[in-house]
Amino acid sequence: xxxxxxxxxxxxxxxxxxxxxxxxxxxxxxxxxxxxxxxxxxxxxxxxxxxxxxxxxxxxxxxxxxxxxxxxxxxxxxxxxxxxxxxxxxxxxxxxxxxxxxxxxxxxxxxxxxxxxxxxxxxxxxxxxxxxxxxxxxxxxxxxxxxxxxxxxxxxxxxxxxxxxxxxxxxxxxxxxxxxxxxxxxxxxxxxxxxxxxxxxxxxxxxxxxxxxxxxxxxxxxxxxxxxxxxxxxxxxxxxxxxxxxxxxxxxxxxxxxxxxxxxxxxxxxxxxxxxxxxxxxxxxxxxxxxxxxxxxxxxxxxxxxxxxxxxxxxxxxxxxxxxxxxxxxxxxxxxxxxxxxxxxxxxxxxxxxxxxxxxxxxxxxxxxxxxxxxxxxxxxxxxxxxxxxxxxxxxxxxxxxxxxxxxxxxxxxxxxxxxxxxxxxxxxx
Numbered sequence: 001x002x003x004x005x006x007x008x009x010x011x012x013x014x015x016x017x018x019x020x021x022x023x024x025x026x027x028x029x030x031x032x033x034x035x036x037x038x039x040x041x042x043x044x045x046x047x048x049x050x051x052x053x054x055x056x057x058x059x060x061x062x063x064x065x066x067x068x069x070x071x072x073x074x075x076x077x078x079x080x081x082x083x084x085x086x087x088x089x090x091x092x093x094x095x096x097x098x099x100x101x102x103x104x105x106x107x108x109x110x111x112x113x114x115x116x117x118x119x120x121x122x123x124x125x126x127x128x129x130x131x132x133x134x135x136x137x138x139x140x141x142x143x144x145x146x147x148x149x150x151x152x153x154x155x156x157x158x159x160x161x162x163x164x165x166x167x168x169x170x171x172x173x174x175x176x177x178x179x180x181x182x183x184x185x186x187x188x189x190x191x192x193x194x195x196x197x198x199x200x201x202x203x204x205x206x207x208x209x210x211x212x213x214x215x216x217x218x219x220x221x222x223x224x225x226x227x228x229x230x231x232x233x234x235x236x237x238x239x240x241x242x243x244x245x246x247x248x249x250x251x252x253x254x255x256x257x258x259x260x261x262x263x264x265x266x267x268x269x270x271x272x273x274x275x276x277x278x279x280x281x282x283x284x285x286x287x288x289x290x291x292x293x294x295x296x297x298x299x300x301x302x303x304x305x306x307x308x309x310x311x312x313x314x315x316x317x318x319x320x321x322x323x324x325x326x327x328x329x330x331x332x333x334x335x336x337x338x339x340x341x342x343x344x345x346x347x348x349x350x351x352x353x354x355x356x357x358x359x360x361x362x363x364x365x366x367x368x369x370x371x372x373x374x375x376x377x378x379x380x381x382x383x384x385x386x387x388x389x390x391x392x393x394x395x396x397x398x399x400x401x402x403x404x405x406x407x408x409x410x411x412x413x414x415x416x417x418x419x420x421x422x423x424x425x426x427x428x429x430x
Contacts, residue, residue: 001146001198002153003030004349008141009038013117016139020110021119022128025143026279026308027223028216030194031121034143035092043117044088047080051102052095064104069112072105087115096120100129107134123223126277145192145309147349149428152183154197164426167413180425181410188342189321191311206321213315220280220312228274235259235271239305243281244317246305247337253286253360254305265301272305282306282344287357287370290379290400294357294372304358310341336382339424340368343382343408346427347371365395377402383409393419 012021025031032050039046049057060075061067076091077084096103103120107130110118122128131138146154152161160183163176172180189209190200196212199205221240228236242259254272256263276283286302287294307313314324317337347353347369359367359379369380379402381393393405397418407421413430414421422430 001030001150001194003034003143003150004147005034005141005143006038009034010042012139012141013042017117018114019137019139020106020134021117022131022138022140023119023121023143024125024128024140024279025123026125027123027220028193028195029143029145029279029308031123031143032094033194035119035121039090039092039119043090045083045085045090047076047082047084047089047091048094049076049080049092050094051099058099058102061099061102061105064101065108067105067108069109072109073113073116090117090119092119092121094121095123097122097124097128103128103130103134107137110137123279124277125279144348145345146194146197147192147346147428148184148187148425151187151190151192151197152180154201155183157183164429167423167426167429171412177412184425188338189311189314189324191309191314192345193309193311196311209311210315210321213311217312217316220308223278224275224280227278232271232274235268236274238263239268239271239275240280243305243307243313247307247313247317247341251360251366254303275305280308282308282348284344284356284358284369287359290359290367290370290377290396290402292372292375292377294355294370294377298357302360306341306344310338310345313341314338340382343380343424343427344369347380350428350430352430359396361392361395361399365392367392367396376404378404378406380406380408383407 023031023035036046036048051058057079060072060079073084083089093102093106096106106118106120110116125142149161152158157179160176160180163172164180186200189206190196191213193213193216196209196216199212200209224236224240225233238259245258246254256265256268259268272283275281282305284304284306286299287297288299289297291297307316344356347356352373353371354373355371357370359370367379368382371378371380377400379393379396393407396402397405403418405419407419408424408427409421410424411421412423413426420430
């Protein structure tokens with residue numbers, strides 16, 4: 001399946017192979033498949049090592065930074081039964097964060113043979129061992145679940161992508177919008193986890209989709225139980241289990257009483273951060289004021305937690321596809337939490353959007369997302385209900401006099417009185 005990150009991988013292949021590629025992302029987003037697909041397409045030979053599944057291979061790396069490059073290369077090729085041809089072989093090392101000695105050895109190998117294309121994969125969004133030490137020698141990329149553009153491409157609907165790309169120049173015809181919206185409804189239900197999308201493309205069965213999503217949630221829990229530090233285990237599980245209740249609140253600011261009625265922020269800070277670093281949840285901080293630079297306005301203690309993927313969130317909340325199918329047929333009143341999760345994912349992948357925040361004033365006004373663009377603060381209102389009045393946006397605009405605001409809805413692309421309306425299906429292309 002086509003992944004947008006292939007463009008970044010090609011750029012690395014053409015201009016930056018003097019650096020070791022470090023690909024990060026949560027479990028299940030398709031990192032391994034993407035790198036194998038890329039390697040097979042751009043290189044004659046591929047040597048692949050997985051430190052999670054094959055612990056025996058760790059013995060080849062036990063010398064760490066003292067490893068001899070030629071000896072390691074020969075041992076790797078013999079161990080994996082793969083050929084090595086200079087300039088034509090890509091070495092991919094999966095789950096390197098589990099074995100720090102391997103990271104030392106890989107970076108030492110690169111120093112000894114600068115022309116050697118090397119890639120490290122890590123199922124984390126946090127810093128891996130030795131990363132700070134080699135920051136200048138690493139080219140870091142992050143992979144997320146599939147976007148709506150990727151979903152359309154997987155369903156062989158690339159022609160619809162072209163219509164969306166042209167919407168700035170010419171309106172999209174109503175019959176084309178109907179086709180796009182049908183795919184959007186399905187994407188809203190399925191989410192962007194590659195294994196789920198691939199199964200749906202092959203079988204067109206939403207019952208199978210729900211079963212696979214439940215299995216993926218089980219694997220997420222297994223990953224937590226396997227790797228969470230013992231001291232954080234109880235609190236991490238409480239936070240993970242509280243996600244549905246957190247997302248169902250009108251005010252989605254993370255509240256510790258939904259985790260434990262006696263919980264205190266300082267007691268759970270490390271546990272929240274551990275989950276964020278795994279990539280299984282996403283953290284969006286509140287800003288105290290809507291003025292640039294937003295980073296200086298960030299409130300470390302006030303935040304919202306989102307899931308990795310809106311399909312996983314739907315199933316984790318116990319919502320079957322049959323329960324929402326009726327509403328989604330019209331898309332006039334869809335679940336706000338799932339919609340905001342979808343919007344977060346799409347905005348994260350848009351190259352024009354920097355770090356996302358949210359804003360609350362008093363007990364009533366809430367702007368879903370805020371980001372900074374060339375020094376300008378841009379509030380984003382997500383319209384989960386058709387014709388809902390954006391009162392919170394008006395409060396924000398009146399207070400901070402920002403030049404532009406964004407409304408995300410099912411209406412067509414338009415710009416009126418400083419408000420850019422972006423259709424939900426076109427978030428990746430504004």
